[in-house]
Amino acid sequence: xxxxxxxxxxxxxxxxxxxxxxxxxxxxxxxxxxxxxxxxxxxxxxxxxxxxxxxxxxxxxxxxxxxxxxxxxxxxxxxxxxxxxxxxxxxxxxxxxxxxxxxxxxxxxxxxxxxxxxxxxxxxxxxxxxxxxxxxxxxxxxxxxxxxxxxxxxxxxxxxxxxxxxxxxxxxxxxxxxxxxxxxxxxxxxxxxxxxxxxxxxxxxxxxxxxxxxxxxxxxxxxxxxxxxxxxxxxxxxxxxxxxxxxxxxxxxxxxxxxxxxxxxxxxxxxxxxxxxxxxxxxxxxxxxxxxxxxxxxxxxxxxxxxxxxxxxxxxxxxxxxxxxxxxxxxxxxxxxxxxxxxxxxxxxxxxxxxxxxxxxxxxxxxxxxxxxxxxxxxxxxxxxxxxxxxxxxxxxxxxxxxxxxxxxxxxxxxxxxxxxxxxxxxxxxxxx
Numbered sequence: 001x002x003x004x005x006x007x008x009x010x011x012x013x014x015x016x017x018x019x020x021x022x023x024x025x026x027x028x029x030x031x032x033x034x035x036x037x038x039x040x041x042x043x044x045x046x047x048x049x050x051x052x053x054x055x056x057x058x059x060x061x062x063x064x065x066x067x068x069x070x071x072x073x074x075x076x077x078x079x080x081x082x083x084x085x086x087x088x089x090x091x092x093x094x095x096x097x098x099x100x101x102x103x104x105x106x107x108x109x110x111x112x113x114x115x116x117x118x119x120x121x122x123x124x125x126x127x128x129x130x131x132x133x134x135x136x137x138x139x140x141x142x143x144x145x146x147x148x149x150x151x152x153x154x155x156x157x158x159x160x161x162x163x164x165x166x167x168x169x170x171x172x173x174x175x176x177x178x179x180x181x182x183x184x185x186x187x188x189x190x191x192x193x194x195x196x197x198x199x200x201x202x203x204x205x206x207x208x209x210x211x212x213x214x215x216x217x218x219x220x221x222x223x224x225x226x227x228x229x230x231x232x233x234x235x236x237x238x239x240x241x242x243x244x245x246x247x248x249x250x251x252x253x254x255x256x257x258x259x260x261x262x263x264x265x266x267x268x269x270x271x272x273x274x275x276x277x278x279x280x281x282x283x284x285x286x287x288x289x290x291x292x293x294x295x296x297x298x299x300x301x302x303x304x305x306x307x308x309x310x311x312x313x314x315x316x317x318x319x320x321x322x323x324x325x326x327x328x329x330x331x332x333x334x335x336x337x338x339x340x341x342x343x344x345x346x347x348x349x350x351x352x353x354x355x356x357x358x359x360x361x362x363x364x365x366x367x368x369x370x371x372x373x374x375x376x377x378x379x380x381x382x383x384x385x386x387x388x389x390x391x392x393x394x395x396x397x398x399x400x401x402x403x404x405x406x407x408x409x410x411x412x413x414x415x416x417x418x419x420x421x422x423x424x425x426x427x428x429x430x431x432x433x
């Protein structure tokens with residue numbers, strides 16, 4: 001509908017959050033007084049509008065109680081507004097580590113059932129989410145165990161007559177076929193479900209390495225175990241459930257339907273373990289995930305500095321390549337080697353897309369416009385990452401930006417300790433122990 005109708009029908013309340021592609025506000029319907037969330041998606045470029053339209057089309061086709069529901073959509077010359085359900089309970093992982101919540105394996109079963117129910121429905125509609133991670137699992141409210149899956153910005157509709165390959169995802173949660181640039185399927189989501197379950201039960205990330213390259217290597221080998229003491233109190237059935245999802249060959253993974261009939265998820269309430277699970281490691285996991293957003297901002301600033309230098313020289317971007325791709329393709333990969341693909345995957349940060357290189361060298365005569373587009377994209381990435389940081393983190397990043405003194409190392413080690421105050425050092429030391 002026309003964008004002017006949105007202002008007539010809704011009163012805009014406070015801002016709930018910002019992302020690379022827009023802003024989310026709480027809104028109130030004038031006639032009924034009901035509250036919703038309005039996601040304003042910037043559509044300056046044609047491809048941005050196409051992505052928003054695809055997300056709208058997919059959301060319109062998904063009607064299930066475990067999936068975020070779209071209420072209406074409005075179009076303006078420079079943006080599209082998606083009105084969706086307002087969910088007030090916060091992220092699932094932050095809910096279960098709260099002081100007023102006691103996490104047990106029974107709770108984990110109840111949550112995983114709902115996740116699988118939502119994923120099963122998506123897959124029956126030939127839709128893959130492709131960004132299942134803790135941040136995209138929300139609690140309906142603070143007092144219930146009900147959850148919903150959100151954020152369909154990366155979702156794709158599968159077609160029987162074509163294969164889809166993608167080069168995006170959140171490093172810890174992507175499946176081996178994405179890193180290897182092989183065709184994806186509904187099983188790609190099921191790998192992410194397995195990782196989420198592993199983290200929920202233990203607070204540990206099964207494939208996390210010292211850097212993205214090591215993480216990707218662990219994923220492609222499906223190299224994980226249950227050796228940590230956090231699994232001492234976890235049932236054999238739960239470990240079997242995870243093991244049957246984290247399988248390298250996607251054809252051998254459990255489907256969402258098979259998950260729901262697995263003996264771990266379909267057991268009676270009376271047989272579920274109610275032993276209290278320690279959430280200390282899960283708290284550290286959450287802190288580390290927040291720190292990664294700081295790293296995204298700093299890496300974006302570094303790329304901005306490099307692009308500014310290239311613009312001044314009026315020559316090729318260092319390395320000879322400019323990335324101009326949506327991150328989705330049905331054709332053969334032009335990149336060479338899993339290491340390059342891994343790097344591209346890692347650059348799809350928690351704050352949004354990064355480009356995937358698919359072009360060759362560019363000369364000084366035709367690089368200016370692409371540099372401008374790339375610089376605009378990275379400026380957005382910086383702004384988005386900065387919005388998600390705390391005041392302490394913003395001050396640190398602003399100092400780097402003003403002085404143009406970019407750290408020689410990414411987040412971690414002595415460099416972090418040298419550039420942050422005592423409280424930030426303590427936080428880093430806490431999750432890095």
